[in-house]
Amino acid sequence: MAEIIVVTSGKGGVGKTTTSASVACGLARRGKRVVVIDFDIGLRNLDLIMGCERRVVYDFVNVIQGDCTLKQALIKDKRLETLHVLAASQTRDKDALTAEGVRRVLDDLIADGFDYILCDSPAGIEKGAHLAMYYADRAVVVVNPEVSSVRDSDRILGLLASKTQRAEQGNGGVKEHLLLTRYNPRRVASGEMMSVDDVKEILGLDVIGVVPESPDVLAASNAGVPVILNDESDASRAYDDAVARLLGENLPLRFLEEPKRGFFARMFGG
Amino acid sequence: MGLLGLFRRTPTSASVAKERLRIIVAQERTVRGSPDYLPLLRRELLQVIHKYVNVDPEAVQINLGQEEGHEVLELSVALPEKTRA
Numbered sequence: 001m002a003e004i005i006v007v008t009s010g011k012g013g014v015g016k017t018t019t020s021a022s023v024a025c026g027l028a029r030r031g032k033r034v035v036v037i038d039f040d041i042g043l044r045n046l047d048l049i050m051g052c053e054r055r056v057v058y059d060f061v062n063v064i065q066g067d068c069t070l071k072q073a074l075i076k077d078k079r080l081e082t083l084h085v086l087a088a089s090q091t092r093d094k095d096a097l098t099a100e101g102v103r104r105v106l107d108d109l110i111a112d113g114f115d116y117i118l119c120d121s122p123a124g125i126e127k128g129a130h131l132a133m134y135y136a137d138r139a140v141v142v143v144n145p146e147v148s149s150v151r152d153s154d155r156i157l158g159l160l161a162s163k164t165q166r167a168e169q170g171n172g173g174v175k176e177h178l179l180l181t182r183y184n185p186r187r188v189a190s191g192e193m194m195s196v197d198d199v200k201e202i203l204g205l206d207v208i209g210v211v212p213e214s215p216d217v218l219a220a221s222n223a224g225v226p227v228i229l230n231d232e233s234d235a236s237r238a239y240d241d242a243v244a245r246l247l248g249e250n251l252p253l254r255f256l257e258e259p260k261r262g263f264f265a266r267m268f269g270g
Numbered sequence: 271m272g273l274l275g276l277f278r279r280t281p282t283s284a285s286v287a288k289e290r291l292r293i294i295v296a297q298e299r300t301v302r303g304s305p306d307y308l309p310l311l312r313r314e315l316l317q318v319i320h321k322y323v324n325v326d327p328e329a330v331q332i333n334l335g336q337e338e339g340h341e342v343l344e345l346s347v348a349l350p351e352k353t354r355a
Contacts (some may be wrong), residue, residue: 146287147287151291151294151298154295154298155298190282191284194288201288202292
């Protein structure tokens with residue numbers, strides 16, 4: 001049975017799409033059949049982060065409106081065999097997404113035998129964000145250790161607990177996880193940035209991953225290669241750990257402390 | 271910062287952020303899930319009460335709770351002391 005996971009945050013620019021792309025790759029790399037759907041109608045971007053922007057012919061709204069088959073709209077990843085992308089439509093019609101339409105596409109994907117359906121939510125709490133979370137079994141709430149992001153995440157947690165199908169049906173609700181991005185251990189150590197424990201305490205949720213702030217993330221989006229595929233990067237290792245935890249592995253958090261610089265690095269590293 | 275500054279412990283900006291968030295998040299959670307008309311209801315009730323008694327806006331509290339399967343709207347008004355009468 002497929003699991004539907006929404007990647008959400010409330011606030012924009014915290015790393016939802018980066019996270020969706022990397023988690024999707026991470027799951028696919030472990031042999032899972034994965035589809036990642038861009039719910040940001042009118043502001044399509046997942047395709048760029050995944051590096052498949054030139055292969056988008058049909059999109060999510062085309063499928064909902066019956067302009068094409070689901071199979072025609074699914075973009076097969078060139079790197080990972082079991083990974084597929086469903087791009088957002090660039091329409092400006094706010095009503096292009098409907099609850100019934102989304103349900104139908106999700107049911108078709110489930111019938112197709114996908115293991116994981118990742119829903120990359122748009123920022124905000126409007127229709128796209130609402131529909132991205134509505135049918136979810138689990139939620140990954142992406143948060144930066146920063147006041148506005150943490151507050152907005154709490155708003156989103158409130159919506160997950162009330163405005164989702166699982167909440168309405170009262171069958172245990174959506175399982176929620178926190179994923180911290182842009183984490184800067186040096187600034188945490190000097191008291192300039194809230195720590196993982198601070199954020200965890202305020203939001204009262206378990207942390208499924210902490211991704212250190214890294215220049216590799218921008219480099220990855222520049223190249224259209226999700227950062228998890230850059231084996232040299234700490235951000236990649238952090239995302240891979242998060243994927244393992246999503247799959248039930250019990251791993252300690254890494255990269256919470258500033259890497260110790262060796263003698264030579266301090267002498268010559270600048 | 272003078273020498274005295276070394277002894278005065280100013281809280282770090284991260285701990286200020288955490289404290290501010292703790293308060294606002296707790297406050298926003300109390301109204302979470304309550305209907306959107308609650309703030310308006312509170313304001314209008316306050317206007318009515320104000321016609322008869324001079325109460326402090328902060329002295330009117332409205333809570334929506336669950337009790338044995340049904341919803342309870344609880345209104346609490348702290349009346350001013352009568353000393354000024």
